[in-house]
Amino acid sequence: MDIKFDSVADGEGVRSVVFTAGCPHFCRGCHNPKSWNINNGEEMDINEIVERLEYAGHKKVTISGGDPFFQSNALSGLVKELRERDYDIWVYTGYTFDELKNMGSQDVDSILASINALVDGRFVESLKCPLIQYRGSSNQKILHLKDGLICKTS
Numbered sequence: 235m236d237i238k239f240d241s242v243a244d245g246e247g248v249r250s251v252v253f254t255a256g257c258p259h260f261c262r263g264c265h266n267p268k269s270w271n272i273n274n275g276e277e278m279d280i281n282e283i284v285e286r287l288e289y290a291g292h293k294k295v296t297i298s299g300g301d302p303f304f305q306s307n308a309l310s311g312l313v314k315e316l317r318e319r320d321y322d323i324w325v326y327t328g329y330t331f332d333e334l335k336n337m338g339s340q341d342v343d344s345i346l347a348s349i350n351a352l353v354d355g356r357f358v359e360s361l362k363c364p365l366i367q368y369r370g371s372s373n374q375k376i377l378h379l380k381d382g383l384i385c386k387t388s
């Protein structure tokens with residue numbers, strides 16, 4: 235959908251943010267319903283995304299949506315490229331960590347093994363809270379990952 239730079243609201247520190255198109259969750263009160271339809275996005279290949287991110291001059295990136303796991307094969311390729319360049323990678327998703335693990339997908343497992351943090355869970359309007367950092371509703375968690383294992387939750 236877009237790439238934004240210098241965000242302080244999408245994870246720790248100053249980060250670039252890649253917003254992907256396509257989402258199967260249809261949360262009531264979603265901040266960006268236009269992102270549900272993958273056809274609303276602009277097609278961009280992995281090299282082009284990485285090239286644009288490199289202009290930011292730092293190594294912090296967040297991949298949000300939509301739900302980035304809607305394109306898990308492409309996401310896996312992007313994460314691999316960013317990992318090789320030593321990026322700190324956060325990924326937002328409407329799936330829970332357990333739902334992702336239960337998919338039995340090689341792409342999904344490889345993404346989880348390569349990222350630094352997953353912000354998981356659908357947006358629940360009745361649990362919306364502006365005081366929670368980096369999340370929209372109180373059911374969502376920040377899972378800090380190391381080699382695909384949760385090492386800290388907040």
Ligand code: SF4
Nearest residue numbers: 257260261264300328
């Ligand atoms: S997961 Fe995110 S993008 Fe998808 S419907 Fe829910 S709030 Fe919207």
